[in-house]
Amino acid sequence: MENKSNCLICNEELVYSTEPVKMKCMICGGEFETTVSCRNGHYICDDCHCAKGVEAILEVCSKTDSKNPIEIMQGLMRTPAIFMHGPEHHVMVGAALLAAYRNAGGDIDLGPALKEMERRGKQVPGGACGFWGCCGAGVSTGIFLSIAMQATPLTKESWGLSNQMTAAALGEIGKLGGPRCCKRDSFVAAKTAVLFVKEHLGIEMELPEKIKCEFMRWNEQCIKLECPYFRGE
Template identity: 45%
Template sequence: MDPEHQSGCLVCGKNLKYLPEPVAAPCFYCGEMHQTDAVCQVGHFVCDRCHRAPADEIIETFCRTTQESDPLVIAETLMDTPQVKMHGPEHHFLVPAALLAAYYNVKGEPAKRHKVAQARQRAALVMGGFCGTHGDCGVAVGTGIFISLVTGATPLSREEWKLSNLITAESLREIALHGGPRCCKRNAFLAIITAVHFCREHLGITFPLHEPVTCHYFANNRECRVKDCPFFPG
């Protein structure tokens, strides 16, 4: 699989198939119906608006519409888009967005996925390179954003404040123990898995999780730790 899908289908990288007559098809990311004369070999279609969208836009659109309840599946679907690069601050938003979408789908409260937009605003304040310049990986902050939104935490909260800070600390510890240099994909996987276990313990929410994760992005990472990474194939 080509992780960035530089050609072909933006969803899976397979070749496009051009149809003799236009058909109505739902966009994979936003779900809106459009007339199209091109789908990929397995039927994926991406509308022009989503095709042109920057990373944060495609993350928000997909996470506000997906029915998926596994945050790792959501995250990997987004990581496979060309908008989401190997490394970058878009991961600071991707992590809480995937967790929020999965959380409210598990709870049967899809209307509350509007909080993904709030996560986007908060994650925008976390600068790129935070892990090296501030000693706090942005995806760990993303797990704190997620918990603060689902619990309604504020600076004056008691238990909610505790939980949002605790999940950030636990995520950051897990990321730190796996060592540098940074890998946004590895750190995002670690943060999401940590958040899943945290939600089960502290919120009583169980996500369907497709562990173990196998990374297919390593070819694009010059600093890949190879077999020292828990997600490296084999």
């Protein structure tokens, strides 16, 4: 894994604002409203930022036989395709859960489910944790359960459980506070989902005995001992 927690162009620190401005993506040239750029004025749109990561996520999750979504995610996180932070995590959490859920006996058609996870997850923008008050990793768990249970705005039990799933994940993420860490938030979200699914659906995915973060050196905002995964829990 490379040190890609900052600007993908120059590695300069990212700067966030509360007022959006129009900027051109340095990769695709498209113009977007954004609240983030680096100190040198570079901007990368969400689609360009996560393109290689999402490709890797779909490939790995379509082939794995693991029942452990944390294990699946950690393998992906070790590759250069997944940056320290970024909207690829909004697809990765749900995709890892769908794969582990299927491998643990969940009744889903994994290929179409992963493509739908990609479509929905990519609609959750980078920075949603701070600007919307709902971390994309947490939202990804609700998308996962909605897909797994074929929820729609008109269903009953699946509608309710999908919303409860998102609320449970966001609640656990929120307890730890900020600043954001896409690795920490992804671990919290997936762990919460495994426990939630076991309780409500009776499908038993797996979790590591301890979750130990390997990525703190690349996170300049790491909360260190305040994070349970810094210690290994």
